[in-house]
Amino acid sequence: MSRSHTKKKPWQVIAKEAQDYRDSTIAELSPSAPRVPAKLPKNVLPLPQELLDVSVLTITELPPEELLVSLATGKLTAVAVTDAYLRRAAVAQGLVNCLTELLPSLALSRAKYLDDYFQKHQKPIGPLHGLPISLKEHLGLKGLRCTTGFVSHWDHISKEDAHILQVLSDAGAVFHCRTTVPQLMMHLETDSNLYGVTVNPYNSQLTSGGSSGGEGALIALRGSPLGIGSDVGGSIRNPAANCGIYGFKPTAFRIPTDGWGYMMAGADNVESVLGPLSTSLAGLQLFMKVIIDSQPWLTEPALIPMPWREVEIPKNLKIGVLWHDNVVRPHPPVSRALRLVTERLKTAGIEVVDFPPYLHDEAWAIISSLYYPDGGEYDSDAIQSSGEPWRPLSKWIVKENPCVKKMSVGELTYWLEEREAYRKEYALHWNEYGVDALLCPVGPGVAPRHNTAKYWCYTSQWNLLDYPGVAFPVCKVDEAVDKLEDDFKPMSGHDSDNRKLYDPQEFHGLPVSLQLVGRRFEDEKVLKVLEFVTKKIGLPFENFP
Structure with a gap:
């Protein structure tokens, strides 16, 4: 990736250039896209129905698996x-x-090529023939910028497509847009000085999540059927949960990461992964199978040469339930969702057992120490070199995090040893309860107000352990039912802080999602169990757009 300095321009000038460029890519559409109202309601989910033609709505409301059938049979054209x-x-x-940008020229020329191929050969070019896929901005796309949320990276230009994009392109995908990321790429929020704040489509006063919050909000509005995010502490599962869609964090070293713009690439203190967000569970399964079936380890040696496996549901399926992590008790809607799913699982004859947390507070101490072994020096320099201000959650994770300090080789070795010891202890803990998968919260509540998402541990726990996890929608907040209990006794200071964030009136109608987690390298099993459970108990329990 080529780099040059941008110190000469004030950061505000670069931000305006970024936004003007994005707007110019949207202006390339012909005929023009509909204009949105100047004054928007908090909940914008109904507006596409009012603004777009029926022909557009009919296509974009299909899940990816149905789109692919129509494309493969010629019922719909890629264009x-x-x-x-x-x-x-x-x-x-x-x-x-x-x-961050729309890709109309690139996408339509690619779609036309696919239609020509189909016309000539009377068959699709691959399993993703003509399927639009949205891209988190830090994925390298040849000739385009890759900022990873920093103003100082505005003129970083990718020299080639990221490996994952090469695989998806070979399978027939069409890349139609790139989505926003936060400063640092380390927020459960999506806000940067380049593009501003990405808001939640259910309520603009609340966050879409992060760091893949652009993907979460876009897919919830059906601006994409399938997108690519990344996850080092919850950055796929959190926005999926906040926006009421599906998101999957795979085990590390199964999905290619060569060619992305993430600063920690190549370091495995905390393995960051790429993974899918989609309007459907089938979309996640399709994404994983197509990529792994391409045998990406043949050109990216760091990957584990493990084919995508067909798995069967165990005859005596056993699901554990983690009600809380013994540090922060989830808000009432999340606890209600856990109860609903647990009750229906039991009614369906599936064995369910309580799964107690094992030292989850220690897990955060380990992972937050390993996030920035350079003491945050790289990120601080990237911010300071442009003069852009620190966003609130950037300051929180780097400057206000007591675990962030520049480590010696010996100190880093200590924390890596702690990581491996904890992983072993947790494996033994899991063995004790013998569960096939674990049902748990995605976070301590639903989508919160902007700049308040400071408790990562319901997602980062599984990053530390490198366990695969899938977020899925269950129900919606009901202010009449989801009330705080009167006899609250905090488990910690974090628990008290979290309770203060709950606002049943503001959160009414928001998606309530849960997470299903499996053991390392049991990616196929986790998705298969969720597919089985979804059919068995009728998930989700309410309609989602």
């Missing part, structure tokens, strides 16, 4: 599908500020 998603993505940008 028609791509054009529909370009338009809906453009509208989504106006509603929630989720794009």
